[in-house]
Amino acid sequence: MATCVLLQHFHVSDSCFSRTPYLQSSRTSQLSKLRPGGSSIRCQSTSTDKQKSRNLLDNASNLLTNFLSGGSIGSMPVAEGAVSDLFGRPLFFSLYDWFIEHGSVYKLAFGPKAFVVVSDPIVARHILRENIFGYDKGVLADILEPIMGKGLIPADLDTWKQRRRVIAPGFHALYLEAMTKVFTECSERAILKFEKLLEGEHLHGAETIELDLEAEFSNLALDIIGLGVFNYDFGSVTKESPVIKAVYGTLFEAEHRSTFYIPYWKVPLARWIVPRQRKFQSDLKVINDCLDGLIKNAKETRQETDVEKLQQRDYQNLKDASLLRFLVDMRGADVDDRQLRDDLMTMLIAGHETTAAVLTWAVFLLAQNPSKMKKAQAEIDSVLGQGRISFESLKKLEYIRLIVAESLRLYPQPPLLIRRSLKSDSLPGGYKGKKDGHSIPAGTDIFLSVYNLHRSPYFWDRPHEFEPERFLVPRNSDIEGWSGFDPSRSPGALYPNEIVADFAFLPFGGGPRKCVGDQFALMESTIALTMLLQKFDVELKGGPESVELVTGATIHTKNGLWCRVMKRSDLH
Structure with missing residues (x-):
């Protein structure tokens, strides 16, 4: 049940769509400075009665989460109030708000289940490349298996290695x-x-x-x-x-x-x-x-x-x-x-x-x-x-x-990558995160928010603006553990990739399980456009x-x- 709730109805009404090529929403004036579109439009109801009922729902959800899974995932910030914030808004926009509020690695408290949300290239690189065989596709494989069987996306690691x-x-x-x-x-x-x-x-x-x-x-x-x-x-x-x-x-x-x-x-x-x-x-x-x-x-x-x-x-x-x-x-x-x-x-x-x-x-x-x-x-x-x-x-x-x-x-396809740890692991803290990182047990479900990575104000200048020219300009890094953006890092590549951005740009994933047809898709898109x-x-x-x-x-x-x-x- 939790596997389907977490991907529930990513819908935004037209009243929430701004004149700019991204959405407007607001939770606090503090967050609005870093969020797409500022704070002039709200997507959520501010009714006092509704707020009270949602607070009760949030408290019940968080108590349940902390009781059943709170202690199993290492100490990290918790995005509380998750249930009410999901009403009427797309999940990945809420994930962005909590990213700005709680940092690159946080726990999403969601009823009887908790998920770790990653919005940092240093942590993404660890999961997708450095410890690739410590993770599988988790709930994504559960959803896609009836349709794709043992195709590359939902396949278990052994089948994937063979077919790849x-x-x-x-x-x-x-x-x-x-x-x-x-x-x-x-x-x-x-x-x-x-x-x-x-x-x-x-x-x-x-x-x-x-x-x-x-x-x-x-x-x-x-x-x-x-x-x-x-x-x-x-x-x-x-x-x-x-x-x-x-x-x-x-x-x-x-x-x-x-x-x-x-x-x-x-x-x-x-x-x-x-x-x-x-x-x-x-x-x-x-x-x-x-x-x-x-x-x-x-x-x-x-x-x-x-x-x-x-x-x-x-x-x-x-x-x-x-x-x-x-x-x-x-x-x-x-x-x-x-x-x-x-x-x-x-x-x-x-x-x-x-x-x-x-x-x-x-x-x-x-x-x-x-x-x-x-x-x-x-x-x-x-x-x-x-x-x-x-x-x-x-x-x-x-x-x-x-x-x-x-x-x-700006519009990553898909906006989330889903993984599940096959064994206990220690995630890096990421930018401004804990120096000693975060310990997670086997079976931890992880959302790698590609949307957050691609619009992170810490790794991109003017992250919500449409600027194709940005990929021509190197960006030196003063962030420990991230080597910055350098187009020359992938000589001969026709398109920017995770290598030139050191995993701050993941249009087709990264590491060994990166999409095998990325160049096919990029070339056909270029020619059609x-x-x-x-x-x-x-x-x-x-x-x-x-x-x-x-x-x-x-x-x-x-x-x-x-x-x-x-x-x-x-x-x-």
């Missing part, structure tokens, strides 16, 4: 270079669709179209994942099919399970009695049947060879350059169909959600910063003109790549205050990102 060794080589340089063509061709479908819609509107005297770009990006990302990973064309930009409906049904169920209070789907017979669970099982069967067919076809045409030779194939002219082809053809990597299906399902869900969210928030931020949009378009015109993008030209689109990175900093801005100007239809934010597996909008799309006025 097989999958990681598949994302090699020649494959990613070949994927540039896939990313471009899929993006061209979306661009052509927009142009046709504009032509239709132009016949009626209109120069703009109104589109939910989040939905369009979601369709585009699904097409890219299908072709790049499975060699399957969903065609979702222009049509709908039973497989597409099943994919979205599964995505919605994954989000439902991460935001619902009680894991009722674990109740015996629930999968047959509860209508939405019956639909979920039906959706899974449609997708699994599709994947099974693709796996069967790939195995029937298998050309087994060593991994080095697989990486040297002529991917530019290969009819099937998919990751599935690589995995099936790899010598010595035989695996049953179920494991392959779990691998593919994981990449389908995780890869699709992340890319759609990155593009959504990149456009949301650019629409509020027209000068930065024009700067991006000027770079595109200089590098590409009206020509097609290539792998080599992508390397020259520096500002576009930094926009993608900055969008991930480039092709959109190459042809069109974009404005928010109702202003930023009309965009409601919700969070399941990723941060996305409640009702879509509705924009006015028009042909660029400066093109001749």
Whole structure:
């Protein structure tokens, strides 16, 4: 039960959304100086009666927490009043408030359970890299296992080690270079669709179209994942099919399970009695049947060879350059169909959600910063003109790549990383924390707040501002244990990463369990954004205050990102 409560309804109403590209909220005037948006808008009720009842609830919750788990986690600040603060606000915004109030490592008192919240790169580095095998995915694996099985995200450590060794080589340089063509061709479908819609509107005297770009990006990302990973064309930009409906049904169920209070789907017979669970099982069967067919076809045409030779194939002219082809053809990597299906399902869900969210928030931020949009378009015109993008030209689109990175900093996907200690450990104290750190027992659930890390006022200048240029400037550190920000620390990297920021920037995690498809996702986002801005100007239809934010597996909008799309006025 606690595992679902802690990820409950990350929702923010539009009355809490500020004119700036982040949310406004206030608990105390002291905190407002460091919190996004200041203190002019409140998200919580100040009714005296409600406050009294919430105080009673808080006291009862904290007494229960201290009685059942308070002594099991080492002495650290406690975020009390957690239950009432979660009413009507997203969890990760409350985590930010308590971070500013209590410091980099604190305990979240939550009914019969306590969680350790980490908002510090020094501690994050310890968990993700220095003591990687002392932690697993904990409650996240519990939620995702029915959908992703033993895929890379929910897999236990032994399975993860085995599958990582097989999958990681598949994302090699020649494959990613070949994927540039896939990313471009899929993006061209979306661009052509927009142009046709504009032509239709132009016949009626209109120069703009109104589109939910989040939905369009979601369709585009699904097409890219299908072709790049499975060699399957969903065609979702222009049509709908039973497989597409099943994919979205599964995505919605994954989000439902991460935001619902009680894991009722674990109740015996629930999968047959509860209508939405019956639909979920039906959706899974449609997708699994599709994947099974693709796996069967790939195995029937298998050309087994060593991994080095697989990486040297002529991917530019290969009819099937998919990751599935690589995995099936790899010598010595035989695996049953179920494991392959779990691998593919994981990449389908995780890869699709992340890319759609990155593009959504990149456009949301650019629409509020027209000068930065024009700067991006000027770079595109200089590098590409009206020509097609290539792998080599992508390397020259520096500002576009930094926009993608900055969008991930402000809206990390996901905003929380979840871990559980497999054995007792001693966490570093972090910045301004206890010198001797914090002892935690085995079984401790930990929230690594990527949102807090990315917006920390201690490790970033103007942390809530949209400034893609920040990644070009080194930042020396006077913080003991943190080596600062240095772009030269990761030579040859196209995008900023956890190495250049010494774990203050974790767009795809860090350490051995870092997302294996990070470059795939970053490149497809860059190409799709480039092709959109190459042809069109974009404005928010109702202003930023009309965009409601919700969070399941990723941060996305409640009702879509509705924009006015028009042909660029400066093109001749």
